[in-house]
Amino acid sequence: MRIPHIFQDSTLEVGVPVTLSDDAAGHIGRVLRMTTQDKVSLFNGKGGEYLCSLVEIGKKKVVALPEQFDDKSVESPLHIHLGQGISRGDKMDFTIQKSVELGVNEITPLFTTRCGVKLNAERLAKKHQQWQKIAIAAAEQSGRNSITIIHPPIELTQWLQQTTQALKLTLHPRANHSIKTLPAPTQGVRFLVGPEGGFTDEEMTATSDSGFTDVRLGPRVLRTETAALTVLSALQLQFGDLTL
Secondary structure (H helix, E strand, O other): OOOOEOOOOOOOOOOEEEEHHHHHHHHHHHHHHOOOOOEEEEEEEOOOOOEEEEEEOOOOOEEEEEEEEEEEOOOOOEEEEEEEOOOOOOEEEHHHHHHHHOOOOEEEEEEEOOOOOOOOOHHHHHHHHHHHHHHHHHHHHOOOOOOEEEEEOHHHHHHOOOOOOEEEEEEOOOOOOOOOHHOOOOOOEEEOOOOOOOOHHHHHHHHOOOOOOEEEEOOOOOHHHHHHHHHHHHHHHHHOOOOO
């Protein structure tokens, strides 16, 4: 049986018992139905993971004892920040989940002209928390020991104005560049994917004026969630750690 890999947002130290968070305790006790005969791998996002024994499992409390530290990392050498136009329904959830599995480091959800999602401040805060939880669960599932940062949603114009030394890319079906023709990025990559309705001509002009290079993926038009994952895979294959 695969040892569960679980995020614990607290200090971890070999030989020092730790009371697990409510989410972690619920997953271990109610979902996985683990016992004190089982082991679990904990990570706190600060590097490495801890092999632990479960020493107490109750209805409201689970205690683990870290026994061994493994300075393990499966992070890609390529730092990627995805600017994703917010999509409707569960498409955004899917994009975040799979992007984390593919090794993205940061995601900024973006409000664009055609994103079609309107949220008040309270719903927006809840949605942001939900997206971060999805990123944590995806890190657990994929064996990562780092947590992808889900930034608070902002307007596209704000994201374009942020200072960065990264290679800046955006998708365009009639672009002259492909990912294979790009120079190797030395400061990471920022790439921009539009919402379901795509970008307006004005937004495409703004990305170009902000130093973004248009790239194409092929002759077919991809859905927004497909486009993000295809670009991530291509970047990791060309410059990161995906292999064929």
